Amino acid sequence: MKNPYISLDISSSPKTEKDRIERAWENFISGQNLVSEVRSLTYQSWERSIRHGVHPTKGRAPLVLSQDEIQEYQTTHTFFSISESLLPKLKESAIDSGHLIVICNHKGELLYLDGNASLKKKAENMNFTAGTSWSESYVGTNAMGTSLATGVPMQVFAGEHFCQPVHNWVCSASPIKDPATQKVLGAVNLTGIWDVVHPLSLSAVVSITQTIEEKLLSRLKFEHFLLLEHYIETTRKNPSKIVAVLDRGHQVIKASTQWYDKGWIDYNNRLINSLSDCSGTEDMKDGWIFESVPFYHQGFPIGFMIHAISKVKPLNKTRFSTKYSFINMIGKSPEFQSVIDEAHTMANLDLPVLIEGESGTGKELFAQSIHAYSHRSEAAFVAVNCGAIPKELAASELFGYEEGTFTGSIKGGRAGKFQQAEGGTIFLDEVGEMPLDIQTMFLRVLEEGEIVRMGGREPIKLNVRVIAATNCNLKKACEEGTFRTDLYYRLNILSLQVPPLRERTGDVPLLLNHFLTTTCEEIRRPPLKIGDQDLFVLEQYEWPGNVRELRNFTYKVAIKANGNVITNSDFPKEIGLSKRLINYSSTDHSHQKLNNKEQPLILTNPSSSHEESVNYPTSLKQQELHMILMVLNEANGNVTAAAKKLGIHRSTIYRKLGQKTKNEGLSNNNG
Template identity: 35%
Template sequence: MWKRFIFKNELSEELSPIVKESWIRSNKRKVDPFQPYGHIKKIEMKRYKSLIDWALPLMEGLYSIVKGSGFLVILCNEKGQLLKSIGDPDTLEKAAQIGFVEGADWSEQTMGTNAIGTSIVIDQPVQIVAEEHYSQICQSWTCSAAPIHDSKGCIIGVLNVSGPYEKVHPHTLGMVVSAVKAIEYQLKLNEKTEKNIMMQRFLEATTNNMKESILIIDTEGNIIKANDQLKKILCLDQSSLEEKNINEIFTNKSIVSNSPVYLQNKELHLKVKPSRNIHHVMVDKIPIYKDQQWIGSMIMLKEIEKVRQFVNHLSGNQAKITFDDIIGQHPYFIQKVKEAKLSAATDSNVLILGESGTGKDMFAQAIHNESKRKSRPFIAINCAGIPRDLLGSELFGYVDGAFTGAKKGGSAGKFELADGGTLFLDEIGEMSLEMQVLLLRVIQEKEVVRIGGHKVIPVNVRIIAATNKNLRDEVKKGSFREDLFFRLNVMPITLPPLRERKEDIPLLTHHFIEKLSKKLHKPFPEIMPDFLQVLTQYDWPGNIRELQNILERTLNRSTESSLTAKDLPEEVFQMFSGQKKEEILLHRDDIKKQSIIQALRLFNGNITKAAKHLGISRSTFYRQMKKFNIPYS
């Protein structure tokens, strides 16, 4: 049948379909049936190392069965190239004579019909005997081969057993198939193990790069695993941690119980004293189950200080003002800015004094942003804006159940939230004497105790206080504690009212109108001299805050491209002996004359500075002086 096909291209119906179809494919590919030996190609053996390692024990098992019978056990790659051969020495030598050695290409495309190459093409086990082989050099052999698949079903190799054709037996193919199934099973186990190892590495890398500390405990509280962050906090290595029970780390034993319990945002203290003095943490505990049975828990720790920083960032507890935002050129005001910058270089308490609206809160923020605490929280609290019975809980916090209506789980106070940063106590003069006693203790001891609690919490807070009262007078009256006054009055800064720095009014006016124009989506208007002259003569009892208010109201109402004195509200003209706005505007020359006289007085006769202050040129200033008969000083 082979001869008739090779020489006459006649196919016998007695051939098996697998062989018949393979002969046809081989013929179409013009495979030489009389080639004297196989083709040897170079193989990158490293690529197949794992396949060889897993297949070799089973190949050796197969060989132990056929040893001495003239059979070979052969492993090939997915292309049909020989990777490994095991057999009797004389059989290996006989195979070598036809090039059937490691590296030989025994694919169907190269050698025609054979068990190795044909099993790859049809992707199923096959036995090829004697003249069923397309190439004549293979016809003294019987070969039984089965493809090896990976977990995705792709062929990754072939296992083959070859021997003398007269010893053919169907059980041989059965042994090969069984061995292949065993190899595939081992490969799947290996792949699963590698995936588990890879997943473990991914999880370790993930947990070790998390900001939170994580540990796994069993049902008895024994530590099984911890991430790098926890090791850093506790200054312990993995082996030291695994020797510990969770109760050796936390002061509160309730974190471990004989039943699965969820915990969320539980405040606990560490027993192990770390080198960075981190001892106060927030804890979450999540039970772990296997087949609905509790086998342990995962515990996540967050340093309370970092939690507070995050909360402060979200809640806007950050200082936004710097000294660059503080506007003023008056010599006395500049001196106060210098004093504030000096105080920022220290860690001492600051007391800012001044009338309402002079910018005490701005100075407090600027001092914080200039200090070494600038990256930490800045928390402000208005002592006059909180009822006396609630001020204590706001400042010092409270524990669960401290009073009716207390938040479940308690709440941290402003001192705790400001830890490491600055606490700005505005309107400190309005604080009750009872609260002053508690505040003094916190400042002295640098620790707080929450209302209703007993635990002492260390705090590192810089105090900046502010008031519009004369605290020395309040001390004499007995409404402010002298010892607290001296604690706060380490770096005093007294801000001048706006009426004492009127030369800054044009500068402030331009600054505020520029900001307000953007805010109100209006073009920046031209500011006329009479507009500034009226503003300069007003005494501003509400100081900078009142100026800003007046300018915003004026800009909102204005429909012109310029701002003149007539655009200002009635109240700004109150200093003109009770005259109405309309009457005053009829006598603008009087306003101009008074403005020039006042500017000369402010700048001790310096024409250049006085003209600049009024927003006019020197030549115009001279003409106005001549017009109003104002003598040169």
């Protein structure tokens, strides 16, 4: 029986088969859907090509990746770095056999192409080059695109290609699958002129992909070892934690016995369906919250740990407890998510943490979350605002005092905040406001792990984790002599930079929706909505008070709004769009790329020395364009950086700008 994945066997005549398939292709294109004339895999792919709207005479594949994007993909994706070690020998074999060796990603975008030099020149005529897309949706039936669409190895010969200009070629491709998730990562492809067709070409690429997948499997086993280590370390520090570690494919590597006892893991060693996406989900019947935390190795996520947290509070729970954990974090922006990931990692390191950020960014929320996720979570979390304690009382508040130290002191003395936090975490907010003499005493706590009460002589050993926060520049304070340099470096072992709201791309709508909901419930009024235009204004506002200001804003508009829709007339007067209106014009942007190097778009504004208050755009198109221009301006004209921040492709930016008239002042400047 003939192999359904190859075009023709050894006994077949390539010329005869080429002519036969060409006739079948012509019949199909003319509407004669004769299924028996070609392989079923080919026929099904032709039908998909029609549905994708691919024209059968299309001659060139679209360029979708720049050289920088290709390089970034090559350096950040494991499957390519593993494939790379095989490339020298593969290239040599391809040259000898008159082929090109190609590697593409899961979208069919070519990441690597090399081999026979004369063949490379011919391939360039149809844009068969690195950076182009050969998915079925763009160019119809071809070995790579069809292999990715079906998940099976595929040889496509001559007229089996959907687009006529590719009929002189033969391609053999095999998909590369992730052993953890079974998702297709990409494909390896051998391409040549039709007369070099050979059934063993497909066997060769299948063998290559098997080698790559074996290397991926070895890496997965190493990841499992790291995850197991993480589990052992976590449960060693806190045996009471109920946790499970899973790999990237949601396979359970190790779990606390409670996970099995409660039936949360099935017989295939996977989470039951109701917990398969368990980040933040609740099982109300059993009264548990499940929190998922990613685990990284060398900057890449290799799995995650799930914490099962009982909603029933222990009877002996200390009064110094936390209200928040990572599950309460609201924000999907990369800027915010990266800080959350850092904080997760810091939680169980048991080292001092310095949290820096503007006022109102949520520094205490992060401090509480770190404590709640650490092995100290069952102990006290004591928060102290260093700026709110009178200087003369600071020492006794923080370190406590012995009986008789001063008039009016409590009989038996009093424990300070550090002692109250024993076994848990002390959070020192506004640590930059701490008096210098208290800083000296605080330094001793960090260095020696002990305190001496006011009026006392004997040191008292402490087991306390310190998390400090500040909205000022402590380095500058050290230079000015208001903060001890030795304390700064002793405190700043782990540092967390919480971004201001204006830098959290796309988070304003999420936070606004959350706060409007809770505010309306709190003041007992009907739910409120906001229109796109007015939301756009809020997204452009700088929010100098950050999340706290946004929270306060919802109270103001909820009280002021007459109907159920918020409009800009309900906004406080300080909120308005006060951004530079960037003048621009549409020029031919085709010269923006020279030798694959991007030239910056220079955004000119004659009034750039000061901000001008402008009216916000009145249509969605204007809003969209204004947002693009503003982000471009922030990126100093770097289109790639702007596209990444906006979450769109660079070509989209060029196209959007190209829709405007030439007299509106955007210029391209290469000098």
